[in-house]
Amino acid sequence: xxxxxxxxxxxxxxxxxxxxxxxxxxxxxxWLMEAAAIRKYRPQEMxxxxxxxxxxxx
Numbered sequence: 606x607x608x609x610x611x612x613x614x615x616x617x618x619x620x621x622x623x624x625x626x627x628x629x630x631x632x633x634x635x636w637l638m639e640a641a642a643i644r645k646y647r648p649q650e651m652x653x654x655x656x657x658x659x660x661x662x663x
Contacts, residue, residue: 618624638647 618627638644
């Protein structure tokens with residue numbers, strides 16, 4: 606079975622759209638960790654950033 610080689614794209618966060626896609630699972634994870642059943646296991650974020658800061662990242 607021949608699998609295609611992975612292509613490394615070092616500029617994958619170069620557009621606002623890329624950064625929006627990257628931020629979405631982080632927001633979802635934060636939302637999940639707010640559930641009462643697992644709130645006590647919620648990790649402490651090392652460097653929490655607002656979405657605006659992530660979207661401006663370059």
